[in-house]
Amino acid sequence: MDSRRQQTQLPSPVRNTKRTGTISLLLPPLSEKDPLFEKKKKLLSARNVDLEFQIPFPRSSSPEEALQVLDEMVRAARILHLDETELYFVGDDEFGPFSPKNELESLNSVLSVINLLLPSITDDRVQVLQELHDATVDMIKSLGGKNIANKIIEKCTSDAEELLLQWGKDHGVRSKLQITYFEGAGRGAVAVADINIGDTALEIPESIIICEELVYESDMFHVLKDMDGITAETMLLLWSMKERYNANSKFKFYFEALPTKFNTGLSFGIDALAALEGTLLVEEIVQAREHLREQYDALCPPLCTNYPNIFRPELYTWDQFLWACELWYSNSMKVIFTDGKLRTCLVPIAGFLNHSLCPHILHYGRVDLAEKSLKFRVLRPCKGGEQCYLSYGSFSGSHLVNFYGFLPKGDNPYDVIPLDIDAPCAEDSVNQPKTDEAVWSTHMVRGTWLSNSNQLCTYGLPPPLLAHLRRALQDDDNILPPNVPGRTAINKDNERAVLELLISIFDPMLEGLSGLDDIDRESSSWDIKLALDFKDVQRRIISSVLRSCSAGLRLLDRL
Numbered sequence: 001m002d003s004r005r006q007q008t009q010l011p012s013p014v015r016n017t018k019r020t021g022t023i024s025l026l027l028p029p030l031s032e033k034d035p036l037f038e039k040k041k042k043l044l045s046a047r048n049v050d051l052e053f054q055i056p057f058p059r060s061s062s063p064e065e066a067l068q069v070l071d072e073m074v075r076a077a078r079i080l081h082l083d084e085t086e087l088y089f090v091g092d093d094e095f096g097p098f099s100p101k102n103e104l105e106s107l108n109s110v111l112s113v114i115n116l117l118l119p120s121i122t123d124d125r126v127q128v129l130q131e132l133h134d135a136t137v138d139m140i141k142s143l144g145g146k147n148i149a150n151k152i153i154e155k156c157t158s159d160a161e162e163l164l165l166q167w168g169k170d171h172g173v174r175s176k177l178q179i180t181y182f183e184g185a186g187r188g189a190v191a192v193a194d195i196n197i198g199d200t201a202l203e204i205p206e207s208i209i210i211c212e213e214l215v216y217e218s219d220m221f222h223v224l225k226d227m228d229g230i231t232a233e234t235m236l237l238l239w240s241m242k243e244r245y246n247a248n249s250k251f252k253f254y255f256e257a258l259p260t261k262f263n264t265g266l267s268f269g270i271d272a273l274a275a276l277e278g279t280l281l282v283e284e285i286v287q288a289r290e291h292l293r294e295q296y297d298a299l300c301p302p303l304c305t306n307y308p309n310i311f312r313p314e315l316y317t318w319d320q321f322l323w324a325c326e327l328w329y330s331n332s333m334k335v336i337f338t339d340g341k342l343r344t345c346l347v348p349i350a351g352f353l354n355h356s357l358c359p360h361i362l363h364y365g366r367v368d369l370a371e372k373s374l375k376f377r378v379l380r381p382c383k384g385g386e387q388c389y390l391s392y393g394s395f396s397g398s399h400l401v402n403f404y405g406f407l408p409k410g411d412n413p414y415d416v417i418p419l420d421i422d423a424p425c426a427e428d429s430v431n432q433p434k435t436d437e438a439v440w441s442t443h444m445v446r447g448t449w450l451s452n453s454n455q456l457c458t459y460g461l462p463p464p465l466l467a468h469l470r471r472a473l474q475d476d477d478n479i480l481p482p483n484v485p486g487r488t489a490i491n492k493d494n495e496r497a498v499l500e501l502l503i504s505i506f507d508p509m510l511e512g513l514s515g516l517d518d519i520d521r522e523s524s525s526w527d528i529k530l531a532l533d534f535k536d537v538q539r540r541i542i543s544s545v546l547r548s549c550s551a552g553l554r555l556l557d558r559l
Helices: 039-044 063-081 085-088 098-122 125-141 161-170 232-245 252-257 271-275 279-306 318-331 397-403 463-473 492-512 525-557
Strands: 020-028 052-056 155-157 179-184 186-189 200-206 333-335 344-346 373-377 418-419 441-444
Touching: 020 098, 020 125, 039 063, 039 085, 052 063, 052 186, 063 098, 063 125, 098 125, 155 161, 161 252, 186 200, 232 279, 232 318, 232 344, 271 279, 271 525, 279 318, 279 397, 318 333, 318 344, 418 525, 441 463, 463 492, 492 525
Parallel strands: none
Antiparallel strands: 020 052, 155 179, 179 186, 200 373, 333 344, 418 441
């Protein structure tokens, strides 16, 4: 799960407002620790974006003037919060929104700046700031509807969940959520009352978070600590296989509330793997299972043979090992504890929160130092009776199927198809101009319907990929990049070569996804249904690329 947490220290949001006759709003500076620092810095510079924004005061024009500044702030914040995939697909004329997650982060960072400034203002400027605050909140409230499917509540919690919730309450858990079953979707967390922006939906004491410290206190640690190359995560895996059946375990109610089977891609049967033929996912699943099998054979049989009293053979079968792997893949979180250490953990009760492309909760990776608890705060309102979502991370559908066992509802901006395209040889490109796109070492595509670029010859495809192919296929040293009409000539031969190359790559991919379409999905098993759904997504992405390339060729004919 995604445990990244914004640690940027906000600067003072006020600067000489009385002397200059303006309201000054400052976004957090771009952190040099950001691995995308250089790329974002270039993008900010190319768009002439400053992180300080001035609102004239008293107002020299209509209220729309302040809202225009707000729009500029949001555009800048979007760049600050871009992740690697989002940044790769940003076109020169695209200003966002880039993804629901990016929009949620951006709006909340703007809201934080406004909220920091509001208490320090005592004159008529309060009204202006309050208008900006309300407008930002309205924008946040508007998020969510597109990517969240309404699910019918099937039944309330069972005894196992009720016992777990009561155990949590007895151990200091504070919650505004209720565990509920949803038709066709399993368990989820529903708000029992309205939860506003910034409120804590769930609070888990550090003392009941399952982490490596529990292994160090167990009887198996004196055996495991001397094994070469064994990680804390592997120790936890072995510990959980045994603790699951420990009647005296502190976490008895947690383990009893877990499913007896995790339906992830790692549990796909032969027919489901056959249904995935033509996709990269089938190879990913097979390789992952082979890796786990090798790990199991190297660990469990020897431990059971040499230490049968500690590692009881009936608890360490292959099926038990696979169950534990799926548990940790689908439920673990990276958490920074009060001692400053980052640990891989299981967080009881929090695992019931489902993933969404537009979640309520994004950042939950650091234990609060004062209260020694892990707090799950919402970044957008969650009404009473509404399912409360968090983000597992910016994952593609293949990752979510393989390790979590589902596909998210809506258009996933991280659903990409990687491309194995070699970079131009150094001697071939030594005289070619260096562009920002040249710094990308890997390339990918996604559904071209996600592109909002209106520039000529962009085709809905990512700029770094197009720039890479134009350089690779250019015959001379003078590349003529496509641009807006009337500014720069277009190298039509080069453009045609790029599009024809892409068609030659994706036509066989689409053909490879044919077959097994006559399967009756309604009567199929869960894994075959999921495999076919994933295949549909892949087919849709590839078809969109082919349509865009064909449209591009027709465009070139008209130029």
